[in-house]
Amino acid sequence: MEFIDGVEREEGAGPVLGALPLGSELQSCFPTQDLTEGRLQLSELILKKLEVDLECVTGVFQSPRLKKHGWEINRQYLADSNFTARVGGRAGRYEIQMSLGVPLIALSTALEISRLEAGNAHAHANQNDHPAMAYDALERFFPDVLKLDEVGSEPLELALDVCLLLHFHEVSHAVFGHCDYKAKNFNESRSLEFDADFNAGSMFASWLPELSSVERRSDDEEEILARLVKASFLLGAILKAKSGRSMKYHLPQNRMRAFLGGGVHVFTRTGTFPEYEDVKVADMFWDEKINSCSESMRTALARSSLRNHLGAEHDVAEDECQMMTTTHAVRTALKDGPLSKLGFGHAANLDI
Numbered sequence: 043m044e045f046i047d048g049v050e051r052e053e054g055a056g057p058v059l060g061a062l063p064l065g066s067e068l069q070s071c072f073p074t075q076d077l078t079e080g081r082l083q084l085s086e087l088i089l090k091k092l093e094v095d096l097e098c099v100t101g102v103f104q105s106p107r108l109k110k111h112g113w114e115i116n117r118q119y120l121a122d123s124n125f126t127a128r129v130g131g132r133a134g135r136y137e138i139q140m141s142l143g144v145p146l147i148a149l150s151t152a153l154e155i156s157r158l159e160a161g162n163a164h165a166h167a168n169q170n171d172h173p174a175m176a177y178d179a180l181e182r183f184f185p186d187v188l189k190l191d192e193v194g195s196e197p198l199e200l201a202l203d204v205c206l207l208l209h210f211h212e213v214s215h216a217v218f219g220h221c222d223y224k225a226k227n228f229n230e231s232r233s234l235e236f237d238a239d240f241n242a243g244s245m246f247a248s249w250l251p252e253l254s255s256v257e258r259r260s261d262d263e264e265e266i267l268a269r270l271v272k273a274s275f276l277l278g279a280i281l282k283a284k285s286g287r288s289m290k291y292h293l294p295q296n297r298m299r300a301f302l303g304g305g306v307h308v309f310t311r312t313g314t315f316p317e318y319e320d321v322k323v324a325d326m327f328w329d330e331k332i333n334s335c336s337e338s339m340r341t342a343l344a345r346s347s348l349r350n351h352l353g354a355e356h357d358v359a360e361d362e363c364q365m366m367t368t369t370h371a372v373r374t375a376l377k378d379g380p381l382s383k384l385g386f387g388h389a390a391n392l393d394i
Contacts, residue, residue: 043224044130045215045234047208048144050286056122056141062089063121063142071121071142075182080189087190088145088198091255092205098254099209099245108217115216117209125284129212129221136216144208146183149201151280151348153187154179156197158342179347180283195257202258203246203273204280207301210242217241219384223376231290233373236300236365237381239274243304246270263314267305271335274301279343282351292369293353293361295340300365302332 056071063070064086069077077085100117108114113134120126122141125148129138177185187193215221215238225231247270251261260266278294278301291297306328310317318324343352353361 043132043221044128045212045220045238046126046128047211047281048126048141048284049124050126056120058139059119059121059142062093062119064089068142072123072146072183075123075146076185077183080187080192081184083190084149084184084187084193085146088149088201089142091198091202091258092145094255095202095206095253095258096209098252099206099249113217115213125280127208127212129215131216132222136221138209138212138216140205140209140212145201145205147180147280147284148204148276149197150179150183151276151346152197152200152204153184153193154346155200155276155339155342156194158345159338177347180280181347199258199269200272200276203269204277207242207246207270207273207277210245211238213245214238214241217385219381222384223380228290229368229372230376232292233369233376235290236292236369237373237377239297239300240304240307243270243274243301243306244308245304246273246301247305247308263309263312267302267309267331268335270302270305271298271332272339274298275336275339275343276348277301279348279351283348292365293358294343295352295358296362296365298332298336299362302328 065082068085068089069082072085075081096117100115111134113136115136115138117138117140120139120141123143123146124141125143126141127139127144129136131137184193215234218237218241220234220238223234225234247263247266250266250269251259253259260269275294275298278291278297281291282294285291292300306315309315316327318327343349352358
């Protein structure tokens with residue numbers, strides 16, 4: 043079974059790339075985006091940084107673990123300007139494909155969020171409203187960037203975290219048996235997405251300290267938590283906006299909690315954060331953490347190009363109820379049933 047996150051095409055995405063394109067080759071992949079001067083340099087920079095991240099996690103995970111058990115996961119880039127990631131294969135042989143549009147759209151929206159957050163702080167200080175951006179960040183990639191040094195490190199890091207989390211989501215579909223199982227209905231499809239989110243959150247929390255780039259690496263679990271919350275919130279919103287079958291996804295605010303659930307599993311195991319026996323006390327603790335990490339981003343998202351894909355308050359509450367009941371129950375049944383014999387994580391007793 044193949045999983046596609048983001049834009050889906052009947053004829054597939056663009057051609058597979060043998061190497062990351064730079065200069066005029068990269069410009070030809072995005073003919074409508076006017077990637078020149080600072081915009082081109084910025085696009086090249088995020089692609090190079092993403093490749094460093096993905097090469098690192100591929101080496102850390104694939105070499106010692108997958109190959110030992112005869113498994114293989116290959117990854118490729120697609121010359122496609124849309125936000126698309128896919129994974130397919132069976133029986134230990136899988137391939138992950140990510141379009142070039144993923145890092146650029148992630149960066150475009152991260153830049154928008156960063157500027158709106160800065161504007162919110164300025165507006166709060168001056169008791170004035172700050173206007174939304176004048177363009178759609180999903181469709182136009184940072185058109186007002188003229189020089190590379192105009193862009194700070196925070197939006198770049200957020201965009202890279204979004205891409206890394208999406209990669210882990212696709213890896214999870216492969217190693218936990220999803221690709222070898224055909225979902226029977228909508229609820230099973232949703233539950234497989236939830237399971238991939240949870241495990242991607244665990245991978246993110248576990249492997250951020252292992253990244254080869256000093257700029258990207260962190261062993262501060264408070265920082266890792268904040269990065270996971272923000273990246274999963276933005277990723278969920280982008281996927282809601284760009285997917286042709288967005289109903290298979292829970293709303294971004296709730297989906298963030300699925301990713302975070304995997305991270306919490308790692309954080310409590312290391313002893314940095316407390317593990318509560320009382321579920322209500324635990325929920326209160328993590329709700330406070332989430333709110334402190336995401337309040338500024340939530341305000342910015344509500345005014346961003348993604349604002350129509352967040353869901354109204356009553357929609358979020360209804361969606362959360364569905365996630366905590368139906369999705370959770372179906373996921374448990376799948377994990378205890380057919381997936382228990384299919385996934386590498388189970389076969390190799392892999393503790394993500």
